[in-house]
Amino acid sequence: xxxxxxxxxxxxxxxxxxxxxxxxxxxxxxxxxxxxxxxxxxxxxxxxxxxxxxxxxxxxxxxxxxxxxxxxxxxxxxxxxxxxxxxxxxxxxxxxxxxxxxxxxxxxxxxxxxxxxxxxxxxxxxxxxxxxxxxxxxxxxxxxxxxxxxxxxxxxxxxxxxxxxxxxxxxxxxxxxxxxxxxxxxxxxxxxxxxxxxxxxxxxxxxxxxxxxxxxxxxxxxxxxxxxxxxxxxxxxxxxxxxxxxxxxxxxxxxxxxxxxxxxxxx
Amino acid sequence: xxxxxxxxxxxxxxxxxxxxxxxxxxxxxxxxxxxxxxxxxxxxxxxxxxxxxxxxxxxxxxxxxxxxxxxxxxxxxxxxxxxxxxxxxxxxxxxxxxxxxxxxxxxxxxxxxxxxxxxxxxxxxxxxxxxxxxxxxxxxxxxxxxxxxxxxxxxxxxxxxxxxxxxxxxxxxxxxxxxxxxxxxxxxxxxxxxxxxxxxxxxxxxxxxxxxxxxxxxxxxxxxxxxxxxxxxxxxxxxxxx
Numbered sequence: 001x002x003x004x005x006x007x008x009x010x011x012x013x014x015x016x017x018x019x020x021x022x023x024x025x026x027x028x029x030x031x032x033x034x035x036x037x038x039x040x041x042x043x044x045x046x047x048x049x050x051x052x053x054x055x056x057x058x059x060x061x062x063x064x065x066x067x068x069x070x071x072x073x074x075x076x077x078x079x080x081x082x083x084x085x086x087x088x089x090x091x092x093x094x095x096x097x098x099x100x101x102x103x104x105x106x107x108x109x110x111x112x113x114x115x116x117x118x119x120x121x122x123x124x125x126x127x128x129x130x131x132x133x134x135x136x137x138x139x140x141x142x143x144x145x146x147x148x149x150x151x152x153x154x155x156x157x158x159x160x161x162x163x164x165x166x167x168x169x170x171x172x173x174x175x176x177x178x179x180x181x182x183x184x185x186x187x188x189x190x191x192x193x194x195x196x197x198x199x200x201x202x203x204x205x206x207x208x209x210x211x212x213x214x215x216x217x218x219x220x221x222x223x224x225x226x227x228x229x230x231x232x233x234x235x236x237x238x239x240x241x242x243x244x245x246x247x248x249x250x251x252x253x254x255x256x257x258x259x260x261x262x263x264x265x266x267x
Numbered sequence: 268x269x270x271x272x273x274x275x276x277x278x279x280x281x282x283x284x285x286x287x288x289x290x291x292x293x294x295x296x297x298x299x300x301x302x303x304x305x306x307x308x309x310x311x312x313x314x315x316x317x318x319x320x321x322x323x324x325x326x327x328x329x330x331x332x333x334x335x336x337x338x339x340x341x342x343x344x345x346x347x348x349x350x351x352x353x354x355x356x357x358x359x360x361x362x363x364x365x366x367x368x369x370x371x372x373x374x375x376x377x378x379x380x381x382x383x384x385x386x387x388x389x390x391x392x393x394x395x396x397x398x399x400x401x402x403x404x405x406x407x408x409x410x411x412x413x414x415x416x417x418x419x420x421x422x423x424x425x426x427x428x429x430x431x432x433x434x435x436x437x438x439x440x441x442x443x444x445x446x447x448x449x450x451x452x453x454x455x456x457x458x459x460x461x462x463x464x465x466x467x468x469x470x471x472x473x474x475x476x477x478x479x480x481x482x483x484x485x486x487x488x489x490x491x492x493x494x495x496x497x498x499x500x501x502x503x504x505x506x507x508x509x
Contacts, residue, residue, distance in 0.1 A: 057398055059394065059397060059398055091400040091401075091402065092400065093400075094397070094398055094399060094400035095399060095400025096400075097398075098399075099395070099398040099399070101391065101394075101395060101398075103391055105389075105391040105392050105394065105395035106392075106395075107392050107395070107396070107409075107410055108389065108392065108414070108490055108491070109410075109413045109414050109417065109488075109490045110490075118399075118409065119399040119400065119401070122401065122405055122409060123399060123400045123401055123405075151490045153490065153491055167399075171399065171400075
């Protein structure tokens with residue numbers, strides 16, 4: 001992991017545009033995630049928050065705009081193949097960001113340990129012994145140190161998601177990207193995953209988080225971005241955006257979310 | 268006429284029949300290996316966006332599935348030498364002709380199995396590998412192929428059993444496999460019951476052993492139930508995961 005260059009955020013996005021066919025999903029987004037900060041993206045479905053997250057590690061190639069990860073800038077021109085960016089550079093950016101998916105997406109034919117060491121060994125070229133040692137430490141850190149020999153199917157949803165977080169941490173990412181990490185979980189399993197995410201946030205890992213858990217967002221976020229119809233509707237500290245929204249759209253969203261979703265971390 | 272046990276047992280343990288059984292198994296294994304080798308790229312082609320490639324593979328499958336294997340055997344053995352002198356040379360044995368006929372024929376069936384298996388692999392897991400920066404070839408080798416292979420295993424073994432029995436068609440081009448040897452013995456002795464029973468027993472044993480092997484393999488590579496397995500496949504495919 002390289003040190004962030006002074007004065008540069010870990011992730012900097014400028015004027016990002018993404019459309020599918022004729023539908024423009026992101027209409028010029030700016031985003032900065034400083035080192036050690038937690039940026040939370042909220043918004044109703046179709047607001048573009050997941051698309052924005054997927055653009056960050058280039059699972060979606062933006063039409064135009066700039067994405068800089070730790071100072072390495074990618075400029076996109078959607079008229080060209082792969083946005084005019086070298087596939088090797090795309091893979092390098094991807095391997096520097098740890099992604100956690102809504103549905104875990106662990107590799108079902110690999111044990112938990114194999115899942116965690118796969119990217120370090122095959123993508124980053126870390127020696128196997130070193131990767132294994134580190135993987136065991138990470139699995140202990142997320143509380144499933146004894147599950148390393150299990151296959152994903154043998155674990156509960158909460159355990160699988162924690163394994164997925166360990167997998168994302170194993171590449172020593174410059175930032176972690178969470179795409180609704182608790183949305184597929186049974187309510188009683190949500191808190192164990194949120195606790196791990198909170199520990200990581202307090203440990204100073206840079207994060208971009210897409211979530212509907214607004215109470216949790218208020219607790220861990222450095223900044224909340226409310227996306228509305230492909231643009232940033234509102235942004236600011238969590239207490240401001242979530243308690244005292246300035247725009248009508250955000251106010252309506254926050255009210256409806258707090259009304260329907262009560263689950264959060266216990267304590 | 269009663270069943271003569273001696274006439275049954277003598278060929279059963281004879282070198283001639285054992286060698287014939289070996290040729291049968293060798294032909295089936297070599298043909299299926301060849302068929303899988305060319306049908307995997309064909310399956311990938313069918314899944315690709317290129318319309319021309321898809322159309323070409325569709326035509327191939329259509330042609331080779333429509334025409335009987337027996338005709339292909341006769342064609343490759345009798346007609347190919349008329350096309351080119353290459354097929355008049357000594358390397359072009361009945362085994363080679365039968366092998367080519369079975370490969371091109373079997374590939375047409377195997378391609379559908381492969382295509383279905385490749386399509387059944389969880390897209391989210393492929394996307395996860397993409398998100399971690401794996402090269403597309405690594406994704407294929409480490410994620411897609413092992414999972415597709417597991418899905419394709421039962422129907423593939425099924426195909427192999429059919430293929431094993433189809434090798435008996437090579438008796439028309441005088442390849443010295445089980446059926447040919449049986450026919451030759453019957454033609455001189457007229458001991459139909461005994462020699463047919465020998466051939467039947469050989470096929471039965473081969474397929475039974477194969478079926479047992481299949482269920483062992485399926486258990487071994489089962490990562491969808493709570494059993495510790497899967498490592499064998501990773502090693503097999505060079506994944507070297509521990």
